[in-house]
Amino acid sequence: MNELLTIDDISVSYGNIKALQNVSMHVNQGDIVCLIGANGSGKSTLLKAIVGQEPLVTGSITFDGEEICQARNSTEKIKKHKFLTTDVIVSRGIALVPEGRRVFADMTVEENLDMGAFLVRDENLILERKQAMYDFFPILGSRRKQKTRSLSGGEQQMMAIARALMSAPRMILLDEPGLGLAPLVIADIFEKIDLINKQDNVTVFLVEQNARMALKASTEGYVMENGRIVLHDASSSLLENEKVREAYLGE
């Protein structure tokens, strides 16, 4: 299997507090990989590090063979330090669905999707992709002229995913897609995520607190505690794991 995203021994600090400590993980091409953990365990920090919003203290992150983030190494010259900004990383084929959706509330659904295709210059291609999104999420098609703020939470989440897909990414990072949504809606969204992965062959990296949903949807799982990866296994094995069942599945 081809490794698409490789995170090699990274650490991130907020002042004296170590948010991530020597985290290593990898996401294979075509997989759905999930990262579960409690509040404040460092999940969101990890995503921020991947898209270049948090500087690394140690380690490096590689996407598709290209190093996208690297720690500032004190022994080397500063100019060797490589640090791509978020927009450049996005242009490499990573799309981020940020935590809390972060839709452009004052824009219509259609304008939001247009924004998602900001890096696409071909207008016909944009129209084509928009149509594909309306077919894939029919609810968005019927609401395309509505202001996004008038959509329900679940619809907004779908729109955030559709917006991320407009750039035709090779990998999509989802930060808590189920946050604050009803269980039925969450199930619906996870079904869509699965379809995106299978049909469009988009690699998915999923960060969730809802461990059961995340593990059921994914092929591989990582468990994070206090900024460290404590477990890594196939998702089906993690679902059976005594420690995971006790700590995250409430059994």
Place this chain on the structure above:
Amino acid sequence: MFNFFLLILIYSGIYALMAIGQNVITGYGGMLSLCQAGFFAIGSYATAILATQFGWSFWATLPVAALLSAVFGLLIGLPTLRLKGDYLAIATLGFGEIVRNVLNNWDSLTNGPMGIQKIPMPDLFGFTINPYRKYAFLVMIIIFVIIAYYLFQRLARSRMGRALTAVREDEIAAQSMGINITKYKVYAFVLGAAVAGIAGSLQAVFSLSVTPGTYTFMVSVMVLCMVVLGGMGNFKAAILGAFIIQLISYFPQLTGLSSVIPPQFKQILFGLILVVMMIWRPQGLLGREEHTYGKKHAQKRGSK
């Protein structure tokens, strides 16, 4: 009396240019900048110095004024645009004051508080646009405002306008769309500075003299008031706001009540306007202009 009204219109035009610039920065970019007076001053002094000391014609100094303001916009934009909200306002306010103090004290170049007098009047095809004959000057100003309005309106509908709108609404989301937020913010800032520089250049040839006392912090506040009063993110509104604010600030003279109403009265009035607007109509008189990017694309495709 009628002449006085023409004067107000001319000042409205000059301030409208600055308000258009402020609208790009604040209305579209969402940055609270308080240094339009600084760029205004740089434009004025560029024209004044080049025209009096080097004998350049007004039309030659105009692009230099715009460019110089833009360069200063870039220089202060790059470090300060990382700041947000109040902090950016304080930093830009500082810049405006620095400009004024430099002009006040750099005697060899700017003639200090005395300012520069005897700026030559602008010529156009052998015709002198004499600021004392206000019609011709007013026509020139109106043409400038129309050109600026047209260019910035196009800009707002462009890719850059979309990017700025996204940045204003949500920076993190905008970044996730692949938008380089620093780049677009700096663009907006530089363009806003450049158009303020042009306004300054026009101000110099209108009053035929420049003194540092013209470019106070109050000017920046007035320009901000114009944008807020008219409606953020709407260039028509910025022009309307400029006219209304100018009318209000000359209200005592216009009604012949200047002996009764003290000049500080207008500052009280601006404050009052801002407070009243924020309570009852925070979107401004005209509100934000909606640009329909998607529809336009669809129409274009349909006509093919």
